[in-house]
Amino acid sequence: MERQLARQWLATAVEEARAGVAEGGIPIGAALYGADGEVLGRGRNRRVQDGDPSLHAETAAFRNAGRQRSYRGTTMVTTLSPCWYCSGLVRQFGISRVVVGEDETFQGGQEWLARHGVEIVVLGDPECVAMMKLFTAANPELWNEDIGV
Amino acid sequence: MERQLARQWLATAVEEARAGVAEGGIPIGAALYGADGEVLGRGRNRRVQDGDPSLHAETAAFRNAGRQRSYRGTTMVTTLSPCWYCSGLVRQFGISRVVVGEDETFQGGQEWLARHGVEIVVLGDPECVAMMKLFTAANPELWNEDIGV
Numbered sequence: 001m002e003r004q005l006a007r008q009w010l011a012t013a014v015e016e017a018r019a020g021v022a023e024g025g026i027p028i029g030a031a032l033y034g035a036d037g038e039v040l041g042r043g044r045n046r047r048v049q050d051g052d053p054s055l056h057a058e059t060a061a062f063r064n065a066g067r068q069r070s071y072r073g074t075t076m077v078t079t080l081s082p083c084w085y086c087s088g089l090v091r092q093f094g095i096s097r098v099v100v101g102e103d104e105t106f107q108g109g110q111e112w113l114a115r116h117g118v119e120i121v122v123l124g125d126p127e128c129v130a131m132m133k134l135f136t137a138a139n140p141e142l143w144n145e146d147i148g149v
Numbered sequence: 150m151e152r153q154l155a156r157q158w159l160a161t162a163v164e165e166a167r168a169g170v171a172e173g174g175i176p177i178g179a180a181l182y183g184a185d186g187e188v189l190g191r192g193r194n195r196r197v198q199d200g201d202p203s204l205h206a207e208t209a210a211f212r213n214a215g216r217q218r219s220y221r222g223t224t225m226v227t228t229l230s231p232c233w234y235c236s237g238l239v240r241q242f243g244i245s246r247v248v249v250g251e252d253e254t255f256q257g258g259q260e261w262l263a264r265h266g267v268e269i270v271v272l273g274d275p276e277c278v279a280m281m282k283l284f285t286a287a288n289p290e291l292w293n294e295d296i297g298v
Contacts, residue, residue, distance in 0.1 A: 052212055059208075062203050063203035067196065088236055088258065089203075092232045092257065093234070093297035145216065148243045
């Protein structure tokens with residue numbers, strides 16, 4: 001896909017991540033875009049806000065999109081490279097593409113997804129990197145809890 | 150682990166699956182057991198009941214267990230072999246073992262988990278097989294939706 005469009009879509013995920021910061025949460029946001037370019041769902045990590053360990057940002061966006069008959073042609077946009085849980089989500093449901101804000105501070109299954117035919121677009125966004133670096137430096141225990149380390 | 154204990158734990162997941170059947174839902178149940186053998190959380194697929202595609206049974210059990218600092222020594226017990234999404238959950242959070250009611254009607258990532266050091270115990274439970282066969286024969290569209298096919 002065009003990087004300009006990917007950057008536009010990333011802005012939605014970044015808005016979610018910023019809202020997470022404002023709530024004292026883990027600063028990761030995501031949005032699921034339909035094949036037609038409309039947002040199907042958006043969300044952010046809710047471990048702190050809801051005490052819910054299952055709501056990584058990608059799962060929150062997927063959940064908020066509600067039931068869909070097919071994910072063919074959809075794009076998961078996320079501020080941070082997806083962990084194995086969210087990578088498994090993408091593979092199982094046949095989400096076609098993942099736009100990654102940054103993969104410098106963390107990587108889960110993005111290479112694995114690429115090998116299984118998912119288009120991966122990595123943007124190396126400085127704000128996404130900065131949010132994660134600030135957060136993990138200030139909250140190493142919480143971050144490790146969120147990724148099962 | 151001993152198969153007798155695995156069968157005892159499976160009974161909890163089967164109770165969840167039966168409750169799902171009674172609600173008109175997808176008949177898959179799960180429970181997360183702690184290293185000490187206590188149930189941390191249990192749940193069932195809630196796609197139909199809540200319109201929530203993210204709540205596969207294993208994710209529902211994980212969610213209901215709330216925040217945990219570590220999953221070392223825990224066991225995910227599920228009536229059906231975990232899909233890629235729920236397999237990714239097990240890998241990311243370092244859940245040590247998966248007890249599988251049956252892997253005859255569906256398989257996702259159980260072999261992949263075994264290669265990554267997760268103990269997999271497959272029980273071949275006839276009730277679990279029967280629940281899935283009845284369900285998928287009667288509701289092929291709903292089943293395909295739940296696994297992204």
